[in-house]
Amino acid sequence: MKVLVVFAHPEERSFNKSLLDSYVKHLESQGNEVKVSDLYKQNFKAVVDRDDFLNLDKDARLQVASASYGAFAAKQLTPDVVDEMDKLVWADTIVFHFPIWWFGMPAILKGWVDRVFACGFAYGTGEYTATRFGDRYGEGIFAGKKAFVVTTCGGSVEQYSDRGINGPIDHVLFTINHGLLFYTGCEVLPAIVIHRTDGRKEEGFKEAVDLVNERFDKFDSVEPINYRKQNFGDYEIPSLRLKEGLELPNESGYDIHIAKK
Amino acid sequence: MKVLVVFAHPEERSFNKSLLDSYVKHLESQGNEVKVSDLYKQNFKAVVDRDDFLNLDKDARLQVASASYGAFAAKQLTPDVVDEMDKLVWADTIVFHFPIWWFGMPAILKGWVDRVFACGFAYGTGEYTATRFGDRYGEGIFAGKKAFVVTTCGGSVEQYSDRGINGPIDHVLFTINHGLLFYTGCEVLPAIVIHRTDGRKEEGFKEAVDLVNERFDKFDSVEPINYRKQNFGDYEIPSLRLKEGLELPNESGYDIHIAKK
Numbered sequence: 125m126k127v128l129v130v131f132a133h134p135e136e137r138s139f140n141k142s143l144l145d146s147y148v149k150h151l152e153s154q155g156n157e158v159k160v161s162d163l164y165k166q167n168f169k170a171v172v173d174r175d176d177f178l179n180l181d182k183d184a185r186l187q188v189a190s191a192s193y194g195a196f197a198a199k200q201l202t203p204d205v206v207d208e209m210d211k212l213v214w215a216d217t218i219v220f221h222f223p224i225w226w227f228g229m230p231a232i233l234k235g236w237v238d239r240v241f242a243c244g245f246a247y248g249t250g251e252y253t254a255t256r257f258g259d260r261y262g263e264g265i266f267a268g269k270k271a272f273v274v275t276t277c278g279g280s281v282e283q284y285s286d287r288g289i290n291g292p293i294d295h296v297l298f299t300i301n302h303g304l305l306f307y308t309g310c311e312v313l314p315a316i317v318i319h320r321t322d323g324r325k326e327e328g329f330k331e332a333v334d335l336v337n338e339r340f341d342k343f344d345s346v347e348p349i350n351y352r353k354q355n356f357g358d359y360e361i362p363s364l365r366l367k368e369g370l371e372l373p374n375e376s377g378y379d380i381h382i383a384k385k
Numbered sequence: 386m387k388v389l390v391v392f393a394h395p396e397e398r399s400f401n402k403s404l405l406d407s408y409v410k411h412l413e414s415q416g417n418e419v420k421v422s423d424l425y426k427q428n429f430k431a432v433v434d435r436d437d438f439l440n441l442d443k444d445a446r447l448q449v450a451s452a453s454y455g456a457f458a459a460k461q462l463t464p465d466v467v468d469e470m471d472k473l474v475w476a477d478t479i480v481f482h483f484p485i486w487w488f489g490m491p492a493i494l495k496g497w498v499d500r501v502f503a504c505g506f507a508y509g510t511g512e513y514t515a516t517r518f519g520d521r522y523g524e525g526i527f528a529g530k531k532a533f534v535v536t537t538c539g540g541s542v543e544q545y546s547d548r549g550i551n552g553p554i555d556h557v558l559f560t561i562n563h564g565l566l567f568y569t570g571c572e573v574l575p576a577i578v579i580h581r582t583d584g585r586k587e588e589g590f591k592e593a594v595d596l597v598n599e600r601f602d603k604f605d606s607v608e609p610i611n612y613r614k615q616n617f618g619d620y621e622i623p624s625l626r627l628k629e630g631l632e633l634p635n636e637s638g639y640d641i642h643i644a645k646k
Binding site for chain 2 (some may be wrong): 134136137138140156164170171172173174185186187188189190225226227228229230232233234235237238241250261269278280282285286287288289290291292295298299302303304346354359362364365366374375376377378379380381
C-alpha cells in the first residue's frame with residue numbers, strides 16, 4: 125500500500141500523534157510506504173487568499189474558484205499546495221486523521237482542503253451534459269483510491285448515536301466522507317472514531333491502536349460506504365435530486381444517498 | 386439591535402463583501418449598532434496552537450480543552466481572542482456570514498470558532514448532575530441572543546434540497562446552527578442561503594440584499610428553529626439520547642432534534 129495520512133494536531137505528545145506513530149510503524153513494518161502530511165509541523169498555511177494564485181493580477185478581483193482554476197491550469201499554484209497534490213496522486217490510500225473540534229475538522233485541515241482541493245484538480249472537471257454533471261461523487265481525480273477518517277472526540281458513543289443529541293456520527297462526518305472523499309472519486313471506508321479520548325489511559329490508547337491496525341490488516345475485506353454515484357442513473361440531471369422511489373420507505377436526509385444492498 | 390457580524394471572505398470587491406456593506410448600511414440607517422469582525426481584514430490567526438494560552442508552561446503537553454479552560458479562567462487568552470469574546474457578549478444578535486467552501490466554513494472562520502469558543506466560556510460550563518449535562522444546547526453564554534447564518538454557495542436550490550445530492554442545506558449547516566449557535570445558547574433563526582452566487586448579475590445581487598434586509602426588518606416575527614433543549618426532559622442523561630417516541634413516525638437523524646409544533 126501507498127498510504128498518505130493528512131494529520132492535524134498541534135501537540136507532539138498527544139493521543140493522536142502517538143496513535144499516528146503507532147500505526148505508521150505498523151504499516152511500515154509490513155512493507156507499506158507511508159507519507160504523512162503533518163500540517164502543524166509543516167506550518168501549513170490554513171487560509172485561502174490571493175497569495176495562493178501566483179498568476180493572479182495584483183489588481184484583479186479574487187474569485188476563489190476561477191483563480192484556483194486558472195492557477196492550476198497554468199501551474200501557478202504555490203509549491204506547498206503542489207506538494208500536497210503530488211502526495212495525493214501518489215497514494216492509493218488516503219487517511220484524514222484529526223480530532224473533532226466543534227463537530228468538524230481543525231481549521232488547519234479545513235484550510236488544507238480549501239487550498240489543495242483546487243478547481244480543475246478536485247472539482248470542476250469532466251463534462252456537463254444531459255447525462256453527466258462533471259466528474260464528481262464517485263468519479264474524479266482520486267478514482268481508484270480508498271480513503272477514510274480516523275478521528276477522536278470528547279463525546280460518548282451514545283451522544284453521537286442514532287438518537288444522540290450531537291447527531292449520528294456518520295451524519296456529522298457526512299460533509300467529509302461524502303462531500304470531500306467520495307466527491308473526488310475515492311471509495312470511502314467507514315470512519316474510525318475514538319470516543320472520550322481525554323479520559324483514556326494506557327488501555328484505552330492500546331484499544332485505539334488495535335482498531336486502526338486491524339483496519340489496515342483487513343483492508344481489502346472492509347466494505348466501502350455504498351454512496352450512490354452521481355452519473356449512473358440514480359439522480360436527475362442537472363437538478364441532482366435522487367429519483368423517486370430509490371430509497372427505503374423510512375429514509376430521508378443524508379441516508380438516502382447510501383444505496384442498501 | 387446590537388449586531389455582531391463575523392465575516393469571512395478574502396476579497397473586498399466580492400459579492401459577499403458587497404452584500405455585507407449593504408445590510409450593515411441598512412441596519413445603521415435605522416439606528417442599530419453594528420460591529421463587524423472581518424476576519425481576513427483582521428488577519429485573524431486561524432490555527433489553535435500553544436501560543437494561544439499565555440499561561441501554558443513551555444514544557445507542558447498541550448491538551449487543547451484544558452489549556453483553553455485554564456487560560457480563560459486565568460485571563461490568559463490572547464487579546465485577539467478576548468476582543469472577539471467581548472464583541473459576542475456585547476451583541477444581542479450574531480450573524481455568521483461566509484461562503485460555503487467544501488460544505489463548510491472557510492478555515493479562517495472555523496479557526497475563529499476553535500479559538501474563541503474557549504472551554505469555560507462557550508463549553509464546559511454549568512452543572513453535571515443526574516438531570517443536567519452542563520449549560521449547553523439551549524443554555525449557555527449566549528442565552529438570550531439570536532443568531533443566524535448568511536451564506537453563499539455554488540450549488541442550486543435543488544442540489545441542496547431534501548433529495549439533492551449534497552444533502553439538505555439544513556443538514557449541511559446543522560453542525561453550525563445546532564452544534565455552535567444553539568449549543569452556546571442562542572436562539573437560531575433559519576439560515577439565509579444565496580445559491581449559484583457566481584452567476585448572479587446586478588438583479589441577483591439586489592435580490593440577496595433584499596432577502597437579508599427583510600430578515601432584519603421583520604426580525605421579531607421570524608420563528609427560531611425549534612431545536613430541543615438538552616436539559617428539559619427530552620433527553621436521557623447522561624447518554625443524551627432522545628427519549629423514545631418524541632419524534633414524528635418517519636423522522637430520523639438530525640431531524641429528530643427539532644420539535645414540531
